[in-house]
Amino acid sequence: MWDTKGVALLGIALCIEVAYSAASQSYTWKNVVTGGGGGFVPGIVFNPSEKGLAYARTDIGGAYRLNSDDTWTPLADFVSNSNWNHWGVDALATDAVDTDRLYLAVGMYTNDWDPNNGAIMRSTDKGETWTESTLPFKVGGNMPGRGMGERLAADPNDNRILFFGARSGHGLWKSTDYGATWSNVTSFTWTGTYVQDSSYSYTADIVGIAWVTFDPTSGSSGSPTPRIFVGVANTGQSVFVSEDAGATWKWVSGEPQYGFLPHKGVLSPSEKTLYISYSDGAGPYDGTNGTVHKYNISTGVWTDISPTSITDTYYGYGGLSVDLQVPGTVMVAALNCWWPDELIWRSVDSGVTWSPIWAWNGYPSINYYYDYIVTNAPWLQDSTSTGEFPVRVGWMVEALSIDPFDSNHWLYGTGATIYGGHDLKNWDSAHNVTLESLAYGIEEMAVLGLIAPPGGPPLLSAVADVGGFYHSDLDTPPAQSHHTPTYSSTNGIDYAGNKPSNIVRSGSSDSDPTVALSTDFGRTWSANYAASSSTGTGSIALSADGDTVLLMSSTDGTLRSQYQSTFSAVSSLPSGAVIASDKANNSVFYGASSGTVYVSTDTGLSFARTAALGSSSAVNAIRAHPSVAGDVWASTDTGLWHSTDYGTTFTKIGSTTCTAGWSFSFGKASSSSSSSSSVIYGFFTVDGVTALFKTEDQGLNWQMISDASHGFGAASAHVVAADMANYGRVFVGTNGRGIFYGEPSGSLPTSSATSTSTSSTTATGSTMTTATTSSSTTSTARTTATTTSSSTTTTTATATTSSSSATSTSTATASPFGQCGGTTYTGPTGCPSGWTCTFFNDFYSQCTQQE
Numbered sequence: 001m002w003d004t005k006g007v008a009l010l011g012i013a014l015c016i017e018v019a020y021s022a023a024s025q026s027y028t029w030k031n032v033v034t035g036g037g038g039g040f041v042p043g044i045v046f047n048p049s050e051k052g053l054a055y056a057r058t059d060i061g062g063a064y065r066l067n068s069d070d071t072w073t074p075l076a077d078f079v080s081n082s083n084w085n086h087w088g089v090d091a092l093a094t095d096a097v098d099t100d101r102l103y104l105a106v107g108m109y110t111n112d113w114d115p116n117n118g119a120i121m122r123s124t125d126k127g128e129t130w131t132e133s134t135l136p137f138k139v140g141g142n143m144p145g146r147g148m149g150e151r152l153a154a155d156p157n158d159n160r161i162l163f164f165g166a167r168s169g170h171g172l173w174k175s176t177d178y179g180a181t182w183s184n185v186t187s188f189t190w191t192g193t194y195v196q197d198s199s200y201s202y203t204a205d206i207v208g209i210a211w212v213t214f215d216p217t218s219g220s221s222g223s224p225t226p227r228i229f230v231g232v233a234n235t236g237q238s239v240f241v242s243e244d245a246g247a248t249w250k251w252v253s254g255e256p257q258y259g260f261l262p263h264k265g266v267l268s269p270s271e272k273t274l275y276i277s278y279s280d281g282a283g284p285y286d287g288t289n290g291t292v293h294k295y296n297i298s299t300g301v302w303t304d305i306s307p308t309s310i311t312d313t314y315y316g317y318g319g320l321s322v323d324l325q326v327p328g329t330v331m332v333a334a335l336n337c338w339w340p341d342e343l344i345w346r347s348v349d350s351g352v353t354w355s356p357i358w359a360w361n362g363y364p365s366i367n368y369y370y371d372y373i374v375t376n377a378p379w380l381q382d383s384t385s386t387g388e389f390p391v392r393v394g395w396m397v398e399a400l401s402i403d404p405f406d407s408n409h410w411l412y413g414t415g416a417t418i419y420g421g422h423d424l425k426n427w428d429s430a431h432n433v434t435l436e437s438l439a440y441g442i443e444e445m446a447v448l449g450l451i452a453p454p455g456g457p458p459l460l461s462a463v464a465d466v467g468g469f470y471h472s473d474l475d476t477p478p479a480q481s482h483h484t485p486t487y488s489s490t491n492g493i494d495y496a497g498n499k500p501s502n503i504v505r506s507g508s509s510d511s512d513p514t515v516a517l518s519t520d521f522g523r524t525w526s527a528n529y530a531a532s533s534s535t536g537t538g539s540i541a542l543s544a545d546g547d548t549v550l551l552m553s554s555t556d557g558t559l560r561s562q563y564q565s566t567f568s569a570v571s572s573l574p575s576g577a578v579i580a581s582d583k584a585n586n587s588v589f590y591g592a593s594s595g596t597v598y599v600s601t602d603t604g605l606s607f608a609r610t611a612a613l614g615s616s617s618a619v620n621a622i623r624a625h626p627s628v629a630g631d632v633w634a635s636t637d638t639g640l641w642h643s644t645d646y647g648t649t650f651t652k653i654g655s656t657t658c659t660a661g662w663s664f665s666f667g668k669a670s671s672s673s674s675s676s677s678s679v680i681y682g683f684f685t686v687d688g689v690t691a692l693f694k695t696e697d698q699g700l701n702w703q704m705i706s707d708a709s710h711g712f713g714a715a716s717a718h719v720v721a722a723d724m725a726n727y728g729r730v731f732v733g734t735n736g737r738g739i740f741y742g743e744p745s746g747s748l749p750t751s752s753a754t755s756t757s758t759s760s761t762t763a764t765g766s767t768m769t770t771a772t773t774s775s776s777t778t779s780t781a782r783t784t785a786t787t788t789s790s791s792t793t794t795t796t797a798t799a800t801t802s803s804s805s806a807t808s809t810s811t812a813t814a815s816p817f818g819q820c821g822g823t824t825y826t827g828p829t830g831c832p833s834g835w836t837c838t839f840f841n842d843f844y845s846q847c848t849q850q851e
């Protein structure tokens with residue numbers, strides 16, 4: 001038995017609270033609106049007892065609550081550097097008895113990318129405020145199999161009881177006190193055997209328990225529900241049942257043994273039937289085979305109700321839902337039908353017959369049984385796309401839900417957004433529905449670069465997976481993502497200091513040159529043929545006059561191209577260095593790596609080591625002042641450093657006050673300020689606290705501008721850009737919660753001499769017992785959050801998006817419709833004769849036959 005007392009003791013042992021002396025300034029924070037999600041939504045859960053109450057969870061950006069006007073409210077914006085892994089939500093449970101209660105199982109990775117254990121967060125006000133209990137193991141909100149579920153469920157008859165199915169072989173856990181304390185259900189011995197791919201730490205962990213489904217009809221209100229089904233990621237027996245409220249368990253005999261994993265177990269109470277979707281992969285990217293089955297609880301009979309016969313399928317199944325108002329109405333999605341588009345089916349006869357959302361009408365003709373409306377996020381469709389078949393229904397559909405109070409209302413999550421509609425019954429009457437983008441308010445993008453070029457639009461973004469945008473208006477969804485050339489991910493973006501309308505961006509593509517140039521502030525682009533589609537890209541810098549591009553390539557180290565001539569290697573700047581161009585002198589580029597600064601005075605042809613930044617061992621960012629030649633700054637693991645002589649010598653800013661820094665940027669000086677220097681905004685550790693700070697006097701005084709309701713997640717994963725036109729405005733690009741912009745709402749605190757003294761106190765047991773955080777601003781919550789920040793600051797791993805590095809070197813042949821490429825994919829990359837390996841996205845290429 002583990003309880004919160006154990007955590008309290010652990011807290012005393014590990015947490016040293018550092019006295020905090022820097023001032024803060026109130027800011028108003030809003031999302032830069034894209035209106036359409038921008039990332040994978042693995043779970044959507046409706047409350048079965050309260051009309052209109054629904055939640056969505058994301059894998060790297062927290063959870064959201066649905067509003068009556070179809071918009072969403074974020075529920076986890078308090079997450080800060082100290083608890084960054086809480087933005088990974090592996091499971092969500094809403095309470096059928098007390099509908100105000102909400103639970104999240106949080107934690108990002110179960111491998112060493114995330115050093116922290118997971119937690120169960122619980123709310124009694126629908127996610128406005130939270131209390132949490134740390135679990136004695138990790139939770140993997142961004143791990144393989146994160147769309148299976150839900151792994152966390154509250155008993156619909158006795159809501160004190162919750163079950164949570166863990167990953168990594170940690171088994172089934174139970175709480176009898178509304179999620180406050182948890183104990184291992186040792187009678188449940190099927191802790192999972194399936195791993196996606198044992199050769200990489202990210203895919204080698206046991207996916208574990210996939211879902212917990214109560215059968216409310218087996219019990220009565222006020223007593224624990226006797227019948228509970230549990231699905232486990234096993235290739236053998238994988239669906240288990242208890243008839244005694246979880247005391248004893250057995251395999252549900254007769255379960256078909258195809259070696260597939262159960263993704264969803266959805267109960268149709270009035271039919272006394274459990275519907276199950278199976279796929280041969282854990283998802284969300286893989287899966288080429290699978291079935292849909294129903295288990296008739298009254299008769300114990302299993303029936304294969306797959307919409308596609310097993311001999312013809314080239315996909316597994318994911319999202320599954322029943323209409324609680326209309327027994328026998330069931331919907332299921334192929335987890336991934338990568339070509340020509342995702343498939344969703346609907347049955348009104350308990351799965352005997354199905355109708356699809358689209359069907360071939362003699363290749364290449366397709367009947368689309370839907371109208372497609374994306375006014376909330378027009379960029380979801382690239383207006384210049386030349387693809388033969390538009391991908392509109394989506395991919396990675398694990399979340400699929402019919403509103404239990406409104407048979408016309410449905411929602412489903414994809415790899416990029418939430419779709420759904422309000423006329424679902426038309427599927428049965430006219431076999432035609434209106435598919436709408438319904439993710440407004442969900443801003444889930446993983447942001448890799450931001451610039452606010454002087455004289456240009458308010459903002460340009462570089463974004464993973466969906467490319468990034470020209471934001472002509474911060475509060476209105478962009479019409480299109482950056483295109484022609486179109487990159488799945490844009491990895492870097494920069495402008496020329498003397499000609500800010502000249503912009504460069506780098507990205508990933510299977511066909512286009514991976515560098516693009518614009519001369520109209522990023523409104524239109526042309527491919528830079530100095531790069532090819534095989535030039536792997538990372539950050540990028542454009543010289544002050546716009547003639548020279550310096551690229552930190554992911555494949556070939558430092559590369560340089562002038563006047564669009566072929567990129568050539570720059571061996572004198574180490575691979576992986578951070579880079580920047582001088583914004584006023586066209587000859588000068590800066591780089592930094594391992595605590596050392598490198599400067600080029602010959603437009604990037606060669607670099608010379610110029611300065612060592614004290615005892616710094618890592619340089620996290622280097623930035624040149626937007627208008628002052630030779631004025632360059634670097635943030636490191638020891639603080640912020642400044643040079644006024646083209647990087648020849650550096651001095652440390654804020655002496656002992658600022659002890660680490662990550663992304664930062666320069667903004668317009670205040671007109672009332674005595675100092676004319678630009679405001680510096682960035683993520684720094686100041687007086688022991690890691691947060692978003694600004695300084696208006698080059699590090700003499702600092703103001704924290706993040707707050708208890710806006711913590712922005714992992715400091716190391718952000719990009720910060722400030723605005724030389726609007727005093728006070730700053731942009732924060734997050735890894736999974738989109739882009740925020742902030743403007744001051746409180747006055748600048750009066751200057752005080754900066755305290756350089758730091759004192760240490762030991763946290764009390766009571767502060768650490770439970771971390772209570774409120775989405776309304778309270779100083780108590782901030783104190784709690786900072787308590788843990790000092791202990792995790794230096795150990796926080798860079799939270800990467802799911803686009804990690806493994807690439808395949810195999811030359812073997814994949815099967816027809818088999819996977820043949822993608823990030824983390826390690827199988828065969830060739831296709832049979834007559835088949836082509838077709839790129840769908842960074843994560844998935846498939847052998848297809850396109851005549």
Ligand SMILES: *[C@@H]1O[C@H](CO)[C@@H](O)[C@H](O)[C@H]1NC(C)=O
Pocket residue numbers: 137169170171172184185186187188189190191
């Ligand atoms: C929980 O119980 C299961 C089954 O007995 C066991 O395999 C697992 O190791 C336990 N987990 C922990 C964290 O104790």
Ligand SMILES: *[C@@H]1O[C@H](CO)[C@@H](O)[C@H](O)[C@H]1NC(C)=O
Pocket residue numbers: 258288289290310311313314
């Ligand atoms: C799908 O699985 C079934 C059952 O194991 C098998 O017979 C069939 O060949 C598989 N299909 C493919 C395309 O591998």
Ligand SMILES: *[C@@H]1O[C@H](CO)[C@@H](O)[C@H](O)[C@H]1NC(C)=O
Pocket residue numbers: 271273296298299350
């Ligand atoms: C379950 O089995 C009973 C008895 O054969 C049958 O009447 C009922 O329709 C079945 N339910 C479903 C959902 O197939």
Ligand SMILES: *[C@@H]1O[C@H](CO)[C@@H](O)[C@H](O)[C@H]1NC(C)=O
Pocket residue numbers: 367368369370371432433
């Ligand atoms: C469904 O309705 C849409 C919008 O009216 C139309 O474009 C589409 O062709 C219809 N589908 C079929 C198969 O008639």
Ligand SMILES: *[C@@H]1O[C@H](CO)[C@@H](O)[C@H](O)[C@H]1NC(C)=O
Pocket residue numbers: 585586587588601629646
């Ligand atoms: C730009 O930098 C180069 C190299 O350091 C220097 O020779 C040149 O004088 C600088 N140009 C201006 C205008 O300051």
